Amino acid sequence: MPALSRRERPAKPALTREGIIDTAVRVMESDGLQRVTMRRLAQELDTGPASLYVYVANTHELHAAILDRLLAQVDLTPAKKPDDWREALQQVLGSYTDLLLAHPSLAHSALNTRPNGPNYLALVDTMLGLLAAGRVPAAQAAWGLDYLLQTATATAAEHAGDNPESEAEWQQLSDTLAGVSAAEFPHIHHQAADLVSGTPSERRRWGVDMLINGIIATGR
Secondary structure: OOOOOOOOOOOOOOOOHHHHHHHHHHHHHHHOHHHOOHHHHHHHOOOOHHHHOOOOOOHHHHHHHHHHHHHHHOOOHHHHOHHHHHHHHHHHHHHHHHHHHOOHHHHHHHOOOOOOOHHHHHHHHHHHHHHHHOOOOHHHHHHHHHHHHHHHHHHHHHHOOOOHHHHHHHHHHHHHHHOOOOOOOHHHHHHHHHHOOOOHHHHHHHHHHHHHHHHHHOOO
């Protein structure tokens, strides 16, 4: 069968930034973030890698755009009842953490990724609004917001992809702490059970409360 001439081939859809990000999200969800490269996207879109750089400066910017796209899934509705602003902030940060936990490769990338799209801005504005509802001084809220997001991101990166092997490692650590010498490590010996106590959810909520209290109490 003779090859089709260029005139006979169906026209390719025009490249757009949104279309590139759509394809990047699809590749990430099927193969992981490490497979989201300009070369792979060029293959998926039937074009050359150089064509993509018109719309996305580099892979780092692409990963930031993927993160921003997925941030649309963060539940911001608790902020509609800011009278219980602490609980609303817990729920928003919990939704953000759960999103990253659902995408393990993205959770690790998010530690070094700075999105600046509309969904990230909506998340930041919502959190600032909740801190304002709690009468947290604006300057402290501005700096504290960064640490709240950093902690949630690090928590997700630490636990993303947890599996039976991770549980075995945690149990091994628990056993090691419980068996330390009272003479050599007196403080660990005394607090071994506390060091590994609590569920991930309990520890996460405590961490957010601890940060909020510190933000309120620590002037700039």
